[in-house]
Amino acid sequence: MTASAMAAEFDDVAGWTADAVEQLGERHAIPATCRGSASPAALAWLAEACDLSAGTRLLDVGAGAGGPAAWAAGRFGVRPILLEPMPAAGRAAARLFGLPVIAADGRRIPLRTGSVDAAWCLGVLCTVQDKAAVLGEIHRVLKPGASLGLLVVVARRPRVFPAPDGNHFPTQRELLASLAGAGFELVEQTGEPGAAPLSWSRRAEQVAAVVATRHRADPAYALAAHQGERFTHLFASGQIAVRLIHAVSGPAGTC
Template sequence: MSSQMKAEFDTVAAWTADVALDLGPDHHLPAGCRGSGSPGALRWLLDRLAVRPGDRMLDAGAGVGGPAAFAAAETGVRPVLTEPEAGACRAARRLFDLPVVQAGSPLPFAANTFDVVWCLGVLCTVPDQAQLMSELGRVLAPSGRLGMLVFVADRPLPEHPVGNDFPTAARLAALVTGAGLQARDSGSAADFAAAPPHWADRAAAVDAELERRHGDDPAWRVAERQSGIIGRLLQTGALSGTLIVAG
């Protein structure tokens, strides 16, 4: 992982937990889901994945754990998290008390372990995308379902965040089938309404406090530059947030 991405997923992740804990429990989920899709998009995935209470769920590349905690609260699923960065692992435990293993693309689980797997905004951050997809398919039970949010680029980008490798739609389809999976449904994250005001306001409060505390730190400036580039690419349509359900 590049130093730019490490700043976001390790250093800033740890700071995010500090801020959310100080601001209070109603800020934990908005803080933990930053960059992982709106609540509407997450609910769309949960619905299409047919998640049931008690299902074993893996969140691969879970960051600070917000989407997994959201899934547990919405459906009663039992999440397990993997995350390669130590700062994010600690943040997930501190914010949501979820079981988390520090691991990257080689997943430390037996085959057919999970009823549901999801992987949100992660594929473009790994150097070997085929390996990650193969591992996601391997740990999924034969009747299981995989949900993904993937940032897709089908034309040259006017600017590019360091360390990201955005697949084309054709490449994404090939990665899914190459993992022995079949796409069952798809959608665009752009089709869902923005987060409701109370959610957006709390996420903004977390961002403001992070900037107040760490705005002069190089790690904060790097992470903000990275997220700013992705935000502009999504806003202009150069990059698209694609939701995939496969099994």
């Protein structure tokens, strides 16, 4: 992804979102900051698949402003560690949820080998060209046999048009090959996570409306909105789809 589009979509908007949540109230925080997942049904599927429980040390790679990790902490009692390269997004997660955030890239995770109980990586891989590097690092820091929950936007054909700036959607086949190459064994997957209820989506929309009112004139807002419109078109035309995946860490892979 180009630096400006990425900064607009994942950094500027994350900071603005945290400001808007502080105006509207903390019940808006999780719905507004689940950008990759956007649905409690998807999070519940991943949490149950990964068998999360109280005390599980859950690494969320590309955690954004922290909604999914905060949801898992609140519902399942996990101890999240967030990893996020965008500074304003990391600050937003710390400010809204008080969660520990490592400012780092998923291709170089500053954690010890075999130190993490479970990992999530939600809505991230399609923004990363070198998926093998990210998956390889997640495999390295996970304990043997530990669970990885993925939410991935996959391409349903070899080329999608018009692609949002900098996105590299893998096909289903490419994604599974990357997982196996990094040393993961697929357990199960689904393409039907279930829509968010109105009680959730309305709160996210209220936050988005405050952000729009305050920042509509900002070029970064226009850039992020343009990315969002392209995503909407690609989903509506059936060119891309969401996959939820549960895999476990097996012996080291081929990459």
